[in-house]
Structures are given as C-alpha cells and as structure tokens.
Amino acid sequence: MQAPPDYMDRLLAALDPEKAGDISEFVKDAVRTVPRHLFVPHVGLVDPYGREPYLIDRRTDPSAWWDAVGSVEPIVTQLDDGRTPLAAAPPSYNSSSSSSSPATVADFLNHLAPEPGMRVLDVGTGTGWTAGLLSHLAGQENVVSIEVDQAVSDEAAKNLAAAGLRPHLVVGDGAAGYPALGPYDRIHVTCGIRDIPYAWVEQCRPEAVIVLPWHPGFGASHALRLEVLGDGTAQGRVVGGAAYMMMRSQRLRPDREPEQEEDRRDYWSALDPRALDALSAGADLAISALTGLHSHVQSYPEGDGERLRMWVSDPGDARRWAIAVWRPGQTRHAVHQVGDRPVWDEVLHAYARWVELGEPHWSDFGVTVTQDGTRIWLGSPENVL
Incomplete structure (x- = not known):
C-alpha cells in the first residue's frame, strides 16, 4: 500500500503539535527525505499517553498503521529485550526499543543543530530513523550509531539500506561511546540516562554539543543540552521534557526486602x-x-x-x-x-x-559534567545544589 496522500502533511504536523514554527526547515527537510514509515515494522505497539496501548499491523489494517506512523505517538518495536512478542504484550510490559514520538525526535535534532560535515555519534540506534535523519543532516559518512542489541542493530541496518543510507553502525554499550571514529562534534542520545558518562565528553571536540534524555531519578525526565568546554568539562541547561527507555547498562535493580x-x-x-x-x-x-x-x-x-x-x-x-x-x-x-x-x-x-528556594522552574536548572561526576546547579554553575 502506498502512503496516503496526506501522510507527509500529518507527519510534519506531528513534529511540532503545540508550538507552530519551532522546528527548523533543515529538520523538516530531513523528515521529508527520510520519513518515519521507512523505519516502522509491520507490527508495532502504539503507546499513547493516558490511553490504552494497541497493536497496529500493516498487513491486516494498513489504514490504522499509516494513521499511527503519521501521528505524534511513540510506537514500541520490542518488549523485554526481545523475549516477549509484541502481540503477546501483557497489561504491564517492559518496552526495550521503539520509534520515538516525531515531536521528541524533531525537538532533539533542533537542539543538536548538526551541520554538513560534522562528526556525529548517535547513541541508541533503535529502528535507525534518527541515524537516517542525522545522515541527511550531517552526511552518512560522518554518522556513527551505536546499539547494544545485535538484533535491533541488524533490523536498523536493513531499514537504513532500504532508505539508501549506510552510516557506520556499531554494536556495543553506548555509555562507552566509540572513540575509534571520533572525535565528535555532536552526540545524540536516544535512551534515558541517569549517570552522564564522562566518556562522551572525552570523545568530543571543544564546542561540541551533546543532547540527551536525562532521568536523574525522581519524577519526570528531562531534555538536557550540554556544550563541551575547552577545559574538558561539559555544561548546559535543561531545555524541556523527554521520556525515553533507560539505557540498559543504567537500569535500576529491582527493589528487594532487607534481611533484617x-x-x-x-x-x-x-x-x-x-x-x-x-x-x-x-x-x-x-x-x-x-x-x-x-x-x-x-x-x-x-x-x-x-x-x-x-x-x-x-x-x-x-x-x-x-x-x-x-x-x-x-x-x-x-x-x-x-x-x-x-x-x-x-x-x-x-x-x-x-x-x-522560591519554587524554581525546570528551566532554571543546569548541569556540569566533569571527570569526577555530575553537578546539578540552580541559576548559574556556581550555585550547586
């Protein structure tokens, strides 16, 4: 089935459903050239906020599949690290890979602002869509995308090849980065991060930008934009909200009863x-x-x-x-x-x-990342909490 005539209009609208005009024309052009449907499998699990999840299947209900792919909703593509089929999803399930909301994808790329010729590390290949978008924005030869799951990486490689793109794909723990093909001008992260790896800062050039979904622990997750300074540190502010699946190496252990x-x-x-x-x-x-x-x-x-x-x-x-x-x-x-x-x-x-403290807003908070760890500050880097 060919894409519906209004599919691209709906997909572009899904990039920025609340703030018209905030997404750059460069990002929109990337989405037109490397559209989302090339990276969504035949069967997916749509996980709409505040509503019950539901399955989509391109072969049995292509209209519903296109509606979901052209919407703002995230689409889960793997459960329990591949151990549970999507069609057998229990009422409470653990998502381990997905096609993120186009609005979040576009927002991150806007903050990242990659340019042609820049070296980019993409942490968390997933379906391959962001690696494809980054390939259009920076040049496929300049994009390195790392994924911890071999099966997920293999599927992303097929998706990217079908789109005519071949960035460098690597299987490994994204927390370690990939120094062999650095240094990087941009690092783009698509999994939730609690402890920001200093390896990313080390593998960047001065003035590089790192954009990541940051989940420091309590409550909401946040979009964080860092700039790498010449002294080997990175510094930046919270720039919005962002909910992503946690990086596998940073998942919390389950709670357990004490012995005493x-x-x-x-x-x-x-x-x-x-x-x-x-x-x-x-x-x-x-x-x-x-x-x-x-x-x-x-x-x-x-x-x-x-x-x-x-x-x-x-x-x-x-x-x-x-x-x-x-x-x-x-x-x-x-x-x-x-x-x-x-x-x-x-x-x-x-x-x-x-x-x-006066109930400060999320935009008042910032972060400094050094070799010794992460410091959260309020207002200015000198005011560490």
Whole structure:
C-alpha cells in the first residue's frame, strides 16, 4: 500500500503539535527525505499517553498503521529485550526499543543543530530513523550509531539500506561511546540516562554539543543540552521534557526486602503521595539534586476504588527504600520504610527546600559534567545544589 496522500502533511504536523514554527526547515527537510514509515515494522505497539496501548499491523489494517506512523505517538518495536512478542504484550510490559514520538525526535535534532560535515555519534540506534535523519543532516559518512542489541542493530541496518543510507553502525554499550571514529562534534542520545558518562565528553571536540534524555531519578525526565568546554568539562541547561527507555547498562535493580526485620519501620504521613507525583518538573529536579533518590508510581484498583503507591529508593543500595500508599477517603497515608536511610523523610525535606528556594522552574536548572561526576546547579554553575 502506498502512503496516503496526506501522510507527509500529518507527519510534519506531528513534529511540532503545540508550538507552530519551532522546528527548523533543515529538520523538516530531513523528515521529508527520510520519513518515519521507512523505519516502522509491520507490527508495532502504539503507546499513547493516558490511553490504552494497541497493536497496529500493516498487513491486516494498513489504514490504522499509516494513521499511527503519521501521528505524534511513540510506537514500541520490542518488549523485554526481545523475549516477549509484541502481540503477546501483557497489561504491564517492559518496552526495550521503539520509534520515538516525531515531536521528541524533531525537538532533539533542533537542539543538536548538526551541520554538513560534522562528526556525529548517535547513541541508541533503535529502528535507525534518527541515524537516517542525522545522515541527511550531517552526511552518512560522518554518522556513527551505536546499539547494544545485535538484533535491533541488524533490523536498523536493513531499514537504513532500504532508505539508501549506510552510516557506520556499531554494536556495543553506548555509555562507552566509540572513540575509534571520533572525535565528535555532536552526540545524540536516544535512551534515558541517569549517570552522564564522562566518556562522551572525552570523545568530543571543544564546542561540541551533546543532547540527551536525562532521568536523574525522581519524577519526570528531562531534555538536557550540554556544550563541551575547552577545559574538558561539559555544561548546559535543561531545555524541556523527554521520556525515553533507560539505557540498559543504567537500569535500576529491582527493589528487594532487607534481611533484617529491625530495618523496617511503619508510620503515617500527612503528605498525599499523589501530590508528590503531580509536582512540577522543577520540584522533581530539586529533589533529584538534593537526594539522588529514584521514584516510581503504581496506580491500580482495590475493591470499589483505586489506590496509588509511590516507591522511593536509593539507586546505590536496593536495601534502602520506602513506599507510601494513598487510599480514597484517607487524610493520612501509610509509609513503609526499609533500611538504614530515611528516604521518604529526605524527599519531604527536599520538597520543603524547593519551596524555600522560591519554587524554581525546570528551566532554571543546569548541569556540569566533569571527570569526577555530575553537578546539578540552580541559576548559574556556581550555585550547586
């Protein structure tokens, strides 16, 4: 089936559904030349925000397939690192590769601003679409795309070849970069990052730009744009939101029970965990910076109503975690805390500190990456949290 007549118009509209005119003509031209449908498999799992996921199959319902590919929605292309077929997706599943939302793809390329002749490292090949777009923008001979999963990389190579493109494809852990074909003028990252690898900074030329989906731990994920300085550091600001699957080498270990019963504590909290879940991205950044803790939320039915659980954990020690539970009609909320670190209390103190600071917006936060690690700052690099 040929692309519907309005497909390209819909795809270009999906690049920027809320802010007309923000996407550069260079990025739009890349999408016209290397369109998304060349990189979406026959079967995919559409994961729309706030709605139930649904399967698309080009062979059985081509109209629905084209509608999804020309939309703003992300399309999952692999589950559980390839162990679970898309058609057998359980109600709660682990996505491990996808075709990202065109709006997010375009936003990242806008911030990256690659130019012809620039050397670009693309971390997380996935379907190959961003590697293809970067090939159009910088020249395919200048693009190096690294993917940890051999099967995913092989499929991307087929997609790129069908589009007439052959960038350098590498299989390996993107956190290590790929120094053999550096140094780089641009690094483009398509997987969630908690700890920003200094290897990327080392493999860049001065004035290079790195754009990545940054998930420091608590709450929302963020789009981060860094510039590499001449002193071997990188520095930049949060430039928006961005939710991506985590880099496999940076996935958190599952929470687990402690071995000692005395390490458990149960008490009540007046703060509704739903309020913490609904905090602004600025509050999430402040809590991440001040505590280094990770959070995730589960909502599910119970009896005639619904309850919500917020987990808070120490990413460096799976024996330290807490869970706060909201149930309808309650004015105080059960907290079950585990380990020798009072993680729930730390979150509450960090939230109070964010309020004291004047409730700064996410755009007020920035990051400096050095050989010794990552520093999060507020307003200016000297004001480290």
